[in-house]
Amino acid sequence: MNFLEQRILRDGIVKEGNVLKVDSFLNHQMDIALLEEIGQEFHRRFADKKITKVLTIESSGIAIAYPVAKAFGVPLVFAKKAKSINIDGEVYAADVTSFTYQTNNQVIVSKKFLSADDHVLIIDDFLANGYALQGLISLVEAADATVEGLGIAIEKGFQEGGMRMRNLGYRLESLAIVDSMNARTGEIVFRAQD
Amino acid sequence: MNFLEQRILRDGIVKEGNVLKVDSFLNHQMDIALLEEIGQEFHRRFADKKITKVLTIESSGIAIAYPVAKAFGVPLVFAKKAKSINIDGEVYAADVTSFTYQTNNQVIVSKKFLSADDHVLIIDDFLANGYALQGLISLVEAADATVEGLGIAIEKGFQEGGMRMRNLGYRLESLAIVDSMNARTGEIVFRAQD
Numbered sequence: 513m514n515f516l517e518q519r520i521l522r523d524g525i526v527k528e529g530n531v532l533k534v535d536s537f538l539n540h541q542m543d544i545a546l547l548e549e550i551g552q553e554f555h556r557r558f559a560d561k562k563i564t565k566v567l568t569i570e571s572s573g574i575a576i577a578y579p580v581a582k583a584f585g586v587p588l589v590f591a592k593k594a595k596s597i598n599i600d601g602e603v604y605a606a607d608v609t610s611f612t613y614q615t616n617n618q619v620i621v622s623k624k625f626l627s628a629d630d631h632v633l634i635i636d637d638f639l640a641n642g643y644a645l646q647g648l649i650s651l652v653e654a655a656d657a658t659v660e661g662l663g664i665a666i667e668k669g670f671q672e673g674g675m676r677m678r679n680l681g682y683r684l685e686s687l688a689i690v691d692s693m694n695a696r697t698g699e700i701v702f703r704a705q706d
Numbered sequence: 707m708n709f710l711e712q713r714i715l716r717d718g719i720v721k722e723g724n725v726l727k728v729d730s731f732l733n734h735q736m737d738i739a740l741l742e743e744i745g746q747e748f749h750r751r752f753a754d755k756k757i758t759k760v761l762t763i764e765s766s767g768i769a770i771a772y773p774v775a776k777a778f779g780v781p782l783v784f785a786k787k788a789k790s791i792n793i794d795g796e797v798y799a800a801d802v803t804s805f806t807y808q809t810n811n812q813v814i815v816s817k818k819f820l821s822a823d824d825h826v827l828i829i830d831d832f833l834a835n836g837y838a839l840q841g842l843i844s845l846v847e848a849a850d851a852t853v854e855g856l857g858i859a860i861e862k863g864f865q866e867g868g869m870r871m872r873n874l875g876y877r878l879e880s881l882a883i884v885d886s887m888n889a890r891t892g893e894i895v896f897r898a899q900d
Contacts, residue, residue: 541819542782544775570765575782578772581738588736588769625735 515549516665516687517702526693526700530668538665539572539637550687551579554635554663557685558584561660563633565589565626567652569619569644576665577635584633589626591619591648606650608643619647626655639664639686642673649682666690669703709743710859710881711896720887720894724862732859733766733831744881745773748829748857751879755854757827759783759820761846763813763838770859771829778827783820785813785842800844802837813841820849833858833880836867843876860884863897 513521525533537543563584568577569591581588594605595617603620626632632652639645645662652659659682667674667686677684689703707715719727731737757778762771763785775782788799789811797814820826826846833839839856846853853876861868861880871878883897 535816536818540783540786540816542772542775542784544772544779544782547772548776571768571784571786574765574768575772575784578736578738578741578769581736582742585738588738589734590736590765590769592734592765622729622734624730 513702514553514687515546516553519543519546520666520688520690520702521700524700526695526698528695530670530693531695532666532668532690532693532700534666538576542575547575548579550576550665551583553687554580554633554685555583558633558661558663558683561633562631563660564629564631565633565657566635567591567621567626567632567648568635569593569648573636576637580633580635580663587625589621591621591651594618594620604651604654606647606654608647619644619651621651623655626652626657628656630655630657631660632657633661633663634659635663637665639667639673639677639684640671642671642676645673645677661685663687707896708747708881710740710747713737713740714860714882714884715894718894720889720892722889724864724887725889726860726862726884726887726894728860732770736769741769742773744770744859745777747881748774748827748879749777752827752855752857752877755827756825757854758823758825759827759851760829761785761815761820761826761842762829763787763842766832767830770831774827774829774857781819783815785815785845788812788814798845798848800841800848802841813838813845815845817849820846820851822850824849824851825854826851827855827857828853829857831859833861833867833871833878834865836865836870839867839871855879857881 566581605618605620608617634648661683664686667689669689669691691703692701760775799812799814802811828842855877858880861883863883863885885897886895
């Protein structure tokens with residue numbers, strides 16, 4: 513069991529509806545020492561890749577992507593969430609449909625900060641159905657840049673996002689994959705990884 | 707002229723309406739080496755304070771607050787922006803009124819992450835009219851915690867927020883104070899600081 517899985521077992525809270533609360537250390541209050549370790553771990557896992565940019569999405573992705581960008585010595589870019597707006601030609605935009613919330617939002621990034629020369633590592637805190645991640649991939653592809661990999665802190669292995677990304681051929685590294693949770697007992701089962 | 711003022715002169719862009727765009731290095735694409743230097747500088751300026759938490763507000767504050775929290779060795783907490791919502795008793799909430807946009811929003815933080823024992827350094831990227839900062843101060847005071855200081859990357863010295871915070875007795879450190887900008891010539895005038 514790795515350092516993040518251990519921390520989730522210690523401080524994560526399972527709520528009804530397959531909700532895993534990690535807000536005491538990962539996405540509301542943040543333990544910087546843990547985030548630094550996450551940054552080092554993603555750097556180790558993607559050490560074979562020539563990364564030029566780290567891309568994430570506001571808000572909770574930013575603090576996870578920061579130490580990754582630092583470890584690679586490259587700029588950090590965060591995509592912004594927007595209600596469907598008039599795009600002025602200066603941004604790349606991708607639709608992010610949420611079936612859960614029946615909303616249709618966009619993620620946008622300035623064209624200045626992604627180019628065809630970029631080799632991008634995409635980082636986010638959670639992967640569940642994968643809509644946000646698909647939006648980030650679309651932004652990179654709109655810029656004719658290369659998606660070198662996807663780095664996720666916690667993947668909900670019982671939702672389809674991770675499987676879909678792997679089937680599409682993306683190199684996806686999830687530090688913790690939750691295969692099941694039980695809100696009554698608090699039990700969390702992680703998928704065995706190498 | 708300090709390192710941030712130099713960077714603003716080099717890469718900042720003045721737009722009509724007293725807009726200073728720093729999105730190539732500070733709040734959309736982010737230069738991690740610059741942010742690390744900002745973290746060290748705030749640590750130096752508030753070295754006399756016993757800080758237990760760094761508080762900021764999503765989204766662009768997070769990447770600036772990260773290296774500050776790291777330098778102090780304390781957790782980073784970010785307040786969330788919310789439309790006026792039913793508060794469930796588990797969060798502190800403060801109104802943030804924007805006269806400019808004629809909107810009434812809230813900032814919220816979980817009660818779990820601010821307590822009366824906390825000595826809080828509040829960090830944000832910009833200070834203009836000070837409404838967001840006032841909201842963050844209200845959250846800290848709602849928790850009976852202590853505001854030890856306010857650290858701002860760029861203060862718009864021609865708007866009233868900075869003066870109001872200083873008049874209220876808060877220790878405010880702004881790394882760059884812009885006293886005037888000219889969108890036609892691109893000129894930026896900084897206030898002389900010690």
